[in-house]
Amino acid sequence: MKFGVVVFPGTWSDRDCGWVIDQVVGAQLQYLWHKDADLKGCDCVILPGGFAYGDYLRTGAIARFAPVMQEIGEFADRGGLVWGICNGFQILCEAGLLPGALIRNASLEYRCEWTHLAVERTDLAFTSQCAEREVIRVPISHGEGSYFAEPAVLSRLEQSGQVVFRYCDAGGRVVPNANPNGSLHNIAGIINKRGNVLGMMPHPERCAESELGGADGLKLFRSVAGSALRVLVS
Amino acid sequence: MSLDTVDSRRLREVALTPEEYRVIVEKLRRPPNMVELGMLGVLWSEHCSYKTSKTLLRRLPSAGEAVLQGPGENAGAVEIGSGWAAVFKIESHNHPSAIEPYQGAATGVGGIIRDVIAMGARPIALLDSLRFGPLPGSRRHFDGVVAGIGGYGNCIGIPTVGGEVYFDECYANNPIVNAMCVGLVRVDRLMRARAEGTGNSLMLVGADTGRDGIHGASFASVELDELSSERRPAVQVGNPFLEKCLLEACMDLAQTDAVVAVQDLGAAGLTSSVAECAGRVPGAGARIDVSLVPRRERGMTPYDVMLSESQERMLVVVQRGRESEVERIFSTWDLTSAVIGDVTDDGHLTVFDQTEVVARLPIDLLTDGAPPRRLAGVAPEPAPSLRLDSLPPLLDPGESLLRLLASPNLCSRRPIFRRYDHMVGDSTVVAPGGDAALLRVKGTRLGLAMTTDCNARYCHLDPNLGAQHAVAEAARNIVATGARPLAVTDCLNLANPDRPEVYWELEETIAGLAQACRALELPIVSGNVSLYNDSAGTSAIHPTPVVGMIGVIDDYAHRLEVGLKHEGDFVLLVGSSLNDLGGSEYLKVEHGTVAGRPPPLDLTREAAVNRLILAAAKAGQLRSAHDCADGGMLVALAECCLLGGMGVRCPALRPEAPLRLDAAFFGETPGRFIVSVASRAMPELQTLARRHHVEISLLGMAGGDTVEFEGQFRLQLDQIRQAWETGLSF
Numbered sequence: 001m002k003f004g005v006v007v008f009p010g011t012w013s014d015r016d017c018g019w020v021i022d023q024v025v026g027a028q029l030q031y032l033w034h035k036d037a038d039l040k041g042c043d044c045v046i047l048p049g050g051f052a053y054g055d056y057l058r059t060g061a062i063a064r065f066a067p068v069m070q071e072i073g074e075f076a077d078r079g080g081l082v083w084g085i086c087n088g089f090q091i092l093c094e095a096g097l098l099p100g101a102l103i104r105n106a107s108l109e110y111r112c113e114w115t116h117l118a119v120e121r122t123d124l125a126f127t128s129q130c131a132e133r134e135v136i137r138v139p140i141s142h143g144e145g146s147y148f149a150e151p152a153v154l155s156r157l158e159q160s161g162q163v164v165f166r167y168c169d170a171g172g173r174v175v176p177n178a179n180p181n182g183s184l185h186n187i188a189g190i191i192n193k194r195g196n197v198l199g200m201m202p203h204p205e206r207c208a209e210s211e212l213g214g215a216d217g218l219k220l221f222r223s224v225a226g227s228a229l230r231v232l233v234s
Numbered sequence: 235m236s237l238d239t240v241d242s243r244r245l246r247e248v249a250l251t252p253e254e255y256r257v258i259v260e261k262l263r264r265p266p267n268m269v270e271l272g273m274l275g276v277l278w279s280e281h282c283s284y285k286t287s288k289t290l291l292r293r294l295p296s297a298g299e300a301v302l303q304g305p306g307e308n309a310g311a312v313e314i315g316s317g318w319a320a321v322f323k324i325e326s327h328n329h330p331s332a333i334e335p336y337q338g339a340a341t342g343v344g345g346i347i348r349d350v351i352a353m354g355a356r357p358i359a360l361l362d363s364l365r366f367g368p369l370p371g372s373r374r375h376f377d378g379v380v381a382g383i384g385g386y387g388n389c390i391g392i393p394t395v396g397g398e399v400y401f402d403e404c405y406a407n408n409p410i411v412n413a414m415c416v417g418l419v420r421v422d423r424l425m426r427a428r429a430e431g432t433g434n435s436l437m438l439v440g441a442d443t444g445r446d447g448i449h450g451a452s453f454a455s456v457e458l459d460e461l462s463s464e465r466r467p468a469v470q471v472g473n474p475f476l477e478k479c480l481l482e483a484c485m486d487l488a489q490t491d492a493v494v495a496v497q498d499l500g501a502a503g504l505t506s507s508v509a510e511c512a513g514r515v516p517g518a519g520a521r522i523d524v525s526l527v528p529r530r531e532r533g534m535t536p537y538d539v540m541l542s543e544s545q546e547r548m549l550v551v552v553q554r555g556r557e558s559e560v561e562r563i564f565s566t567w568d569l570t571s572a573v574i575g576d577v578t579d580d581g582h583l584t585v586f587d588q589t590e591v592v593a594r595l596p597i598d599l600l601t602d603g604a605p606p607r608r609l610a611g612v613a614p615e616p617a618p619s620l621r622l623d624s625l626p627p628l629l630d631p632g633e634s635l636l637r638l639l640a641s642p643n644l645c646s647r648r649p650i651f652r653r654y655d656h657m658v659g660d661s662t663v664v665a666p667g668g669d670a671a672l673l674r675v676k677g678t679r680l681g682l683a684m685t686t687d688c689n690a691r692y693c694h695l696d697p698n699l700g701a702q703h704a705v706a707e708a709a710r711n712i713v714a715t716g717a718r719p720l721a722v723t724d725c726l727n728l729a730n731p732d733r734p735e736v737y738w739e740l741e742e743t744i745a746g747l748a749q750a751c752r753a754l755e756l757p758i759v760s761g762n763v764s765l766y767n768d769s770a771g772t773s774a775i776h777p778t779p780v781v782g783m784i785g786v787i788d789d790y791a792h793r794l795e796v797g798l799k800h801e802g803d804f805v806l807l808v809g810s811s812l813n814d815l816g817g818s819e820y821l822k823v824e825h826g827t828v829a830g831r832p833p834p835l836d837l838t839r840e841a842a843v844n845r846l847i848l849a850a851a852k853a854g855q856l857r858s859a860h861d862c863a864d865g866g867m868l869v870a871l872a873e874c875c876l877l878g879g880m881g882v883r884c885p886a887l888r889p890e891a892p893l894r895l896d897a898a899f900f901g902e903t904p905g906r907f908i909v910s911v912a913s914r915a916m917p918e919l920q921t922l923a924r925r926h927h928v929e930i931s932l933l934g935m936a937g938g939d940t941v942e943f944e945g946q947f948r949l950q951l952d953q954i955r956q957a958w959e960t961g962l963s964f
Contacts, residue, residue: 009567110388112652211663
């Protein structure tokens, strides 16, 4: 399994993702420059956290036009694994690879803190190592992470089981108090219909080692690393 | 206006005195032209020249075994082991933050990051030491500054891991915003900003130059007055995205040997960066051509270009002939770079506008020519003394504890630090909220602890002793993580030194810092002085010497945290309590008074207690550790419970005479820690404590969901948490 980590100007989780892939998981790592129209044979492309191009216009609004995004769109169409984390999720929504949008946190403040996530899909390349209905602890760090979609889109997502992660309390109850940003339906992460493009606001790359306060994020990286044989790129 | 009839208005504009002007004319043997006058004005400002403090600052110890770079560079550097150097510095951005809180704080963060980058180091952490007037009155300052720090730090991707915030009437018009940055670099890749090599090129990289921030350094060197809001154009605007690109480009640059030096453009912009860079090499000079400087706007004069404080710019000294390599690196990050001049050996800074010479000044006149100001200090009236027997006895320690924990100076800082990304970088092992933050050095077992500290109320009551306390407390905070204190950076925030009692405060502060740092063997390797923190005629701040400190733990697996860990562990007080309440938070909150002197401080004893904690931590005897400081023993104990999510049961506290109950619970005697230990580790710890001649006493046992001193009070942990977590909700 070869991971590609995309670097836009303003990206900052690239090095953290790279550290986990290379040093913790021990998988193959390739950084992908935003100006490159070549995914260099990667099996899973990560769009990491940060403020791509400063996020000045609107989060992800400029990044979607980067040359590398054209390739990623085609790669996703072929069934390649694309994983947007934080700013990456915002970019995937802007690029139309995932439905909905991430808007300003309900608190109107940036939030950096630990959250609990209920894992609602374990049949995916990203979550196969999680147990059914498992609750994992993963930190968030964003100012604009409130998931929003039109009612029709939202119910389609729910009906087809595309919500992968939902903010919950330590006991797994999906309650308003556990929602750190005002996301509709406590949504923290969604997948496309085909099951190969995942977007999530929380940062699994920040919790892959116990000394950083928790290692639940490692399950997601290991899931992807172990999924090589099951991915069929048509 | 003719040059030789330079009027006093013009001198005031560049913040030079007639006497300083006379010195300039004498040294130059001619009157300076307007560009030269502007350049000298900014470099001779207090902010850049330290003319009031520099003779005093020489008293501070700066040497030590681990020191790789002391004061005089962009930042200090110490060796921390495994071939790594920690680079760090603290700096003030008080005046801009008073006028424009968001941008003032944001650009303060941006500036200190560039100082660390200039040393070739990758910034890994930020800390912020803040002071405001009481809430809700100072809401505008508080909200703007907190948002500005987050806005810059979150966007650039450097974790904000620590700092402090206090509220006092004296900061109502003059908030204190000090930002510290810590970086890492391999010892053999540490860079110095020295303009070596005649003929080497000077390149300006990063943002284009605009008119923003002109006279910023001069503005920071005078008192704020009713016209200060008109100075808003002197406050710069930050662009963290641009600085992130600049950071990455400089990291790439440091990997090549095409570059001789990198220098931040901060206060006084191009003028100071070129002069400082050349000034560090005897005999070196520089030629620059302002017409080559990439500009943001039309019609800028050479004066504007030389004095602009546009942010996110760096000066790079490049090996002659290798400019295109540097240009390539910056263009990869879509950044502008331009050759604007070169290094000479004539000891002068010569400024051209194409072919015309618009300024020519000796480097040493710029960097070192400001005549030191020798002022006389006069001790003010001492603060009112405190007679303990005039205080009513403590009736309900539990009620007092709740009020103290809810006070803005002691309550939880989570509403602030959860607005800062404190995790990016995957290195934050001990997050904000404890005594000091601890970051791992990836690829090693090393942990780097960092903190900022200052109890300015102590400094107000006794500047010398208060400054010593700041050093001692910072050291205890480092030690509480299991790390040994290594070195210091300081930011001295004071009022107008032209007033004899303020100058006296400055002298005493520096004397106190020097004494404590010598006693604890801590070199001060970098720092900053911010004077004139007054508002015309109304208020002056307390002396606020913020001490930033770093420390090292050889294996971060042995780190300690504040929170209690296991039910049934013994909870102990290390060190002994004095019958003293001077300057305490208890006096202020419960009796509405600030009086007495700070608690006595025995530095030899501090060192002994610190050694004991470190030895016990290394031997694995301790489960948790927390420094006792503001609020005293009971507040510290409650924090151990709150952060551990576990209560404590203690027998009644019955101090022996003359120790009063209020002093035992809430006195702020230094040299004390609250630790928890497994019961089986007790005998070893007792032996170790005896060997270090440090007293330890059993307070109680961890567990349950209440904090209780039998027969004295009993509180639910939830109730305590409620008080503690809502203290900043105004």
